[in-house]
Structures are given as C-alpha cells and as structure tokens.
Amino acid sequence: MGFLDLENIQKKFATSTAVENFNLSVERGEFVSFLGPSGCGKTTTLRMIAGFELPTAGIIRLEGVDISNRPPNKRNVGMVFQSYALFPNMTVADNIAFGLQVSGKSKEQKSKRVEEMLRLIHLPQLGARYPYQLSGGQQQRVALARALAIQPQVLLLDEPLSALDAKIRVSLRHEIRSIQQHLGITTIYVTHDQEEAMSLSDRIVVMSEGRMEQVGTPFEIYNFPRTQFVASFVGTLNQLQARVLDPAGGKLELEGQTVHIAKAIDKMAGETVAVALRPEMIGLDDGGEEQLSGTVEDSTFLGSIVRTRLRLRDSVISFDVFNNPNLSLPRRDDKITVKFPRDAVLILQSSGAIHAGTE
Amino acid sequence: MKSAKLRRVSWLSWIVIVVGAIYFLAPLVGTFEYSLTALRDQYSFAAYERAFADPRFVQSFGYSMLLALATIVCSILLIVPTAYWVHLYVPQIRPLVEGITLLPFVVPAIVLVFGFIKIYSRPLEIMNIPLVPPLLSTIESTNIVLIAGYTVLSLPYMYRAVDNGLRAIDVRRLTEAAQSLGAGWGTILFRIILPNLRTALLSGALLTFAIVVGELTLATFLGIPAFGPYLQQLGQHKAYEPAALAIVSFLLTWVALVLISIVTRGNAGSAAGSH
Numbered sequence: 001m002g003f004l005d006l007e008n009i010q011k012k013f014a015t016s017t018a019v020e021n022f023n024l025s026v027e028r029g030e031f032v033s034f035l036g037p038s039g040c041g042k043t044t045t046l047r048m049i050a051g052f053e054l055p056t057a058g059i060i061r062l063e064g065v066d067i068s069n070r071p072p073n074k075r076n077v078g079m080v081f082q083s084y085a086l087f088p089n090m091t092v093a094d095n096i097a098f099g100l101q102v103s104g105k106s107k108e109q110k111s112k113r114v115e116e117m118l119r120l121i122h123l124p125q126l127g128a129r130y131p132y133q134l135s136g137g138q139q140q141r142v143a144l145a146r147a148l149a150i151q152p153q154v155l156l157l158d159e160p161l162s163a164l165d166a167k168i169r170v171s172l173r174h175e176i177r178s179i180q181q182h183l184g185i186t187t188i189y190v191t192h193d194q195e196e197a198m199s200l201s202d203r204i205v206v207m208s209e210g211r212m213e214q215v216g217t218p219f220e221i222y223n224f225p226r227t228q229f230v231a232s233f234v235g236t237l238n239q240l241q242a243r244v245l246d247p248a249g250g251k252l253e254l255e256g257q258t259v260h261i262a263k264a265i266d267k268m269a270g271e272t273v274a275v276a277l278r279p280e281m282i283g284l285d286d287g288g289e290e291q292l293s294g295t296v297e298d299s300t301f302l303g304s305i306v307r308t309r310l311r312l313r314d315s316v317i318s319f320d321v322f323n324n325p326n327l328s329l330p331r332r333d334d335k336i337t338v339k340f341p342r343d344a345v346l347i348l349q350s351s352g353a354i355h356a357g358t359e
Numbered sequence: 360m361k362s363a364k365l366r367r368v369s370w371l372s373w374i375v376i377v378v379g380a381i382y383f384l385a386p387l388v389g390t391f392e393y394s395l396t397a398l399r400d401q402y403s404f405a406a407y408e409r410a411f412a413d414p415r416f417v418q419s420f421g422y423s424m425l426l427a428l429a430t431i432v433c434s435i436l437l438i439v440p441t442a443y444w445v446h447l448y449v450p451q452i453r454p455l456v457e458g459i460t461l462l463p464f465v466v467p468a469i470v471l472v473f474g475f476i477k478i479y480s481r482p483l484e485i486m487n488i489p490l491v492p493p494l495l496s497t498i499e500s501t502n503i504v505l506i507a508g509y510t511v512l513s514l515p516y517m518y519r520a521v522d523n524g525l526r527a528i529d530v531r532r533l534t535e536a537a538q539s540l541g542a543g544w545g546t547i548l549f550r551i552i553l554p555n556l557r558t559a560l561l562s563g564a565l566l567t568f569a570i571v572v573g574e575l576t577l578a579t580f581l582g583i584p585a586f587g588p589y590l591q592q593l594g595q596h597k598a599y600e601p602a603a604l605a606i607v608s609f610l611l612t613w614v615a616l617v618l619i620s621i622v623t624r625g626n627a628g629s630a631a632g633s634h
C-alpha cells in the first residue's frame with residue numbers, strides 16, 4: 001500500500017465511460033504524471049482524487065484512509081488549474097492566505113506563511129498586486145503558492161503550463177519540479193505533452209481511452225513501450241507488423257525478411273505481432289548482427305544528423321545517422337542494408353487494460 | 360480610404376448617441392422647465408417649495424426607498440444562489456430559468472396584484488385548517504406581500520445582471536479552487552462569488568431601485584402609502600408639483616445609487632479587471 005492508492009477506479013458519465021480499471025499506488029514524495037491524448041480521462045481521474053467527481057466504482061485511499069466519498073473541501077488536496085483560477089477580487093497575498101483564512105489561522109501565522117510562499121515562488125514583492133496585474137506565468141506561480149500554503153498531502157496539477165508560451169513553459173516546469181523536490185510533496189501532474197512528462201516525472205502513467213496503457217519511469221516508457229499505443233504516442237519508434245516464425249528462438253518474418261530478437265516471443269508460430277524498431281540503434285555498417293534491406297526513399301540532412309527513410313516492402317522505416325564528412329550518404333533509390341542489434345526490436349502488445357503498481 | 364470609412368462609422372455612432380441622449384433627456388428637460396414655471400412670467404422654485412412643504416412627500420419617498428432596499432436584498436438573496444447553482448450544476452436549464460424571470464414582462468402587474476389580493480385576503484389554509492392569517496389584513500404583513508411582488512418585478516433585471524456577471528468569471532474553476540482550499544458553500548458565496556459580482560449587482564440594484572421608487576400599480580391596489588400613489592394623487596389636482604417631485608425623485612434615486620456604490624466599495628480592484 002502506498003501513500004495514495006487508487007484501486008479499481010471507474011468513472012461513468014451518462015453516455016460514456018471516462019475511466020476504467022484504474023489502479024495506481026503513489027509513494028510519498030513521488031512525482032507522477034498522467035500522460036495521454038485529449039479525452040483519455042486524465043482530468044477526470046485527477047478530479048476524482050480532488051473530490052470534484054465521485055468514482056462510479058473503486059476506492060481512493062490517502063495514507064490508508066478511504067477518502068472516496070469525502071467532499072473536496074475535506075480532503076487536504078491542493079489543486080492547480082490550467083486557467084490559474086485566482087480569485088480576481090483578492091490580492092496575491094489574500095489569494096495565498098485564503099486557505100489559511102478558511103481554516104482559521106491567526107493573522108501572524110497567515111502573514112508568515114504568505115511571505116514564505118512568496119519567497120518560494122520568487123515573487124516576494126508582489127503580495128499587494130491583484131491577479132490582473134500579473135503575467136500568466138506569475139499568476140500560475142501564485143496559484144501554486146496558494147495550493148501549497150495549506151500544506152496539502154497531495155498536490156494536483158491539471159495541465160498547469162498549457163496556457164503559457166513555450167519559453168516560460170520550460171522554465172516554470174523546472175521551477176515546479178524543484179519546488180516539489182524541495183518540499184518533498186507527493187504530486188500528480190496531468191499533461192498531454194510527452195516532453196513535459198518525461199522531464200518532470202518519477203513515474204509516468206500513459207493513458208488512452210480511459211485505460212492505463214503503461215506505468216513506468218520515463219526511461220522505461222521511452223525505451224520499452226509495452227503497447228502499440230505507447231510506442232506511437234511517446235517515441236519515435238518505427239512500427240511494423242511481423243509474423244512469428246519460431247517463438248522460442250525469437251525468430252520473426254518482417255516484410256519478407258528474417259530477423260531475430262533478443263527474447264522468446266509469447267505467441268504461437270504463424271501469428272501476427274506488432275513490433276517496434278528503435279531508430280537510434282540502426283546503423284549503416286556497424287549496427288549489429290541483424291539486418292534489413294530496402295530501397296532508400298529519401299535522405300534528409302538535418303545538421304548534426306541525417307535522417308533516412310528506407311522502404312522495405314510495404315512499410316517504410318526511418319533511422320538517423322550522425323553526420324560525418326567522410327561518410328557517403330545514402331541516396332534516393334539506392335539499395336542498402338541496415339544493421340541493428342537484436343534488442344533493437346521490441347514486441348508490442350495491442351492496447352488493453354494492464355495491472356499497474358506492480359510493474 | 361479606410362480612415363474615411365472609419366470616420367463615417369464614428370459619425371454614425373455619434374449620431375446614434377446624440378439621438379439617444381435627446382430621446383432620454385428631452386422629457387427630463389421639459390419636465391424640469393415646466394416645474395420652474397409655477398409663477399407667471401418667471402422661473403422659480405415655487406413648485407419645489409410647495410411640494411417639500413407637504414410632509415407626505417418625505418414620508419412616502421422614504422417609505423419607497425426602504426421598500427426598494429428591502430426588495431434589493433431579497434432579490435439578491437434569491438437570485439445569486441439560484442443563478443450560481445444553475446451555472447454550476449444545471450447549465451442546461453438556463454433558458455428555462457431565464458424564461459421564468461421574464462414573466463413580469465408577460466404578466467402585467469395588475470394581474471399579479473389581483474392574484475395577490477385573491478390569495479392573501481383569505482387565511483392560508485391546508486385542508487380547511489387555517490395556518491396563517493390573511494397577510495393583507497394588516498399593513499405590516501401587506502408590506503411583505505408588496506416586497507415579494509417587487510422582488511418578482513425586479514427578476515428580469517436582477518437575474519440578467521447576475522447572469523452576465525457570472526458569465527464574466529470562471530464560476531466553476533473559482534468554486535473548485537476555493538473548495539480545494541477547504542472553503543464551504545457560505546464562504547464561497549460570500550467571499551468569492553458575491554465580491555466578484557459587485558458591478559453586476561450594482562446595475563441590478565440600480566434598476567430595481569428605479570422600478571420600486573416609481574411603482575404605482577402594486578402599491579395602489581395593496582393600499583400602501585408609497586411614493587408612486589402619492590405622486591399620482593398629487594397629479595390629479597396639482598399641476599406643477601408633480602413635475603417638481605418627478606425631478607427630485609430622479610435626483611434622489613441617483614444619490615441613493617451613488618451611496619450604494621460607495622458603501623459596497625469594500626475591496627478596491629473588484630471584478631472589473633478580472634481576466
């Protein structure tokens with residue numbers, strides 16, 4: 001049992017199921033991101049943790065206590081919204097103090113905490129301003145301070161950076177991470193931006209159509225996607241269909257050519273599987289013991305790398321080689337053979353429910 | 360070319376403004392001018408002096424102002440929570456609520472007041488057991504009926520103002536932000552929603568005030584000595600005083616509104632600058 005547990009959470013709306021079979025155990029101090037395309041149920045899941053939606057089925061536990069049916073104002077969970085949602089009628093200081101005011105803290109306690117929070121978000125001078133006098137980035141930092149001021153057990157952020165421009169997005173994201181680590185606060189972060197999720201998180205939950213596709217560290221998610229969905233959403237992997245020739249020996253037929261993979265395949269001979277081929281492990285001459293031949297479709301010079309697209313039979317794979325003046329680059333219609341090691345090929349599962357927390 | 364076009368548009372809008380101003384100001388100026396001619400061949404404030412000399416003027420106007428304030432409070436207490444609730448939980452019934460609040464435009468006040476008389480002249484009873492004595496039997500309880508009636512008349516203006524105010528802020532997000540910070544409904548309504556509706560409530564209050572102070576039908580038929588009936592009686596046998604009082608009540612209404620806006624200027628900044 002973790003610090004925050006979601007057990008078999010399901011959420012149905014009148015006409016649709018937004019979240020299904022959601023199991024997650026978050027450790028104290030962990031930073032977990034929900035990553036997935038629009039409409040996959042990230043916000044709905046987050047809102048169930050905050051108490052704005054009640055799960056149709058399942059249990060949410062915080063430090064072992066079942067909070068599934070507690071109203072949001074009794075949960076001690078801090079929330080940061082995409083639209084900042086600062087109270088327009090209050091100054092920055094009053095916004096930050098609001099939660100303390102509600103819980104009946106003394107004037108001294110409030111002003112001390114407000115000052116502390118303003119320093120934390122690097123805006124010590126702006127306590128007397130109104131929200132409309134701040135930039136978007138500043139407003140979001142104030143919203144963060146407001147949520148943190150009440151010392152919540154869990155901090156929830158729903159696409160907090162989506163409304164900001166690219167530059168501020170990156171700097172604020174580092175700031176969020178460093179504040180989170182400084183306070184050691186358990187955090188759940190919703191985003192549809194994979195770079196954001198990768199750079200911030202201890203663990204990522206990749207979601208699709210209301211289900212968890214994969215839970216793992218950014219390294220695992222990026223390098224070892226388990227399903228076709230994760231592979232296509234997260235990475236730049238080449239995805240292909242293959243036929244199993246010899247499951248035990250890891251032998252596959254790929255577009256009429258034979259390749260071996262590092263592991264045994266959990267399928268019957270003759271079955272079709274989805275595989276991914278890691279582009280950065282493909283080389284022209286010295287990639288590894290496996291190989292594939294094809295015709296060059298095109299080769300694009302991108303500065304430090306050259307990206308080549310190679311047609312096998314029905315599909316096209318793409319791979320990058322570092323630019324090197326001594327190298328002769330493949331040209332259109334050249335017949336070439338590329339090489340790669342056995343572990344460059346991953347078997348992907350079709351999408352479906354997984355049992356997380358244990359992985 | 361483009362600027363010429365722009366200039367023509369701005370000329371047009373000026374013309375509209377001027378025509379509108381004349382339309383609104385001409386009767387006011389005319390009434391004012393007329394009120395000054397109580398003495399032959401000269402302008403004077405004689406009509407004003409005579410009108411003020413009548414204690415019933417101050418009484419009835421004060422009475423109507425109190426009624427107006429009570430109506431504004433009732434109206435706000437009824438409409439803000441309702442409109443807020445509709446916004447938050449049942450936005451799909453907004454057209455229905457809006458339709459209901461427009462009923463005073465459809466059902467004339469005279470119909471409303473006869474309905475009141477029919478219902479509240481008798482004791483309120485359930486299965487022939489009288490529960491509440493007839494509300495219209497005493498002047499005190501008649502005031503309750505009158506304020507309730509005025510609240511109904513204020514609905515279209517107040518609801519519209521509040522609804523617009525709620526649309527201008529992100530009600531749902533603000534509510535959720537406050538909830539996650541531990542706030543209950545009372546705190547949310549009084550510390551978040553109401554302060555952010557200040558401008559909207561002010562304009563609603565303005566219109567309500569104007570309606571109540573000048574209202575005639577309800578007050579007359581319920582027999583309440585309000586300003587409207589007084590002005591009407593006066594008009595039947597005096598010529599200049601009603602004009603003078605119309606001008607005075609107009610000014611007093613404005614003064615009252617300025618006072619309301621000063622009193623409620625609790626927090627500077629206000630919602631004007633939101634987003």
Ligand SMILES: Nc1ncnc2c1ncn2[C@@H]1O[C@H](COP(=O)(O)OP(=O)(O)OP(=O)(O)O)[C@@H](O)[C@H]1O
Pocket residue numbers: 013014016017018036037038039040041042043044045192
């Ligand atoms: N209140 C609601 N009533 C009905 N359906 C809803 C409601 N809220 C969400 N849904 C549906 O649930 C699904 C998941 O929505 P959710 O907002 O959780 O997606 P999301 O992953 O946050 O997407 P986005 O990235 O666009 O914010 C969607 O299909 C949505 O239409």
Ligand SMILES: [Mg+2]
Pocket residue numbers: 042043044158
């Ligand atoms: Mg969302």
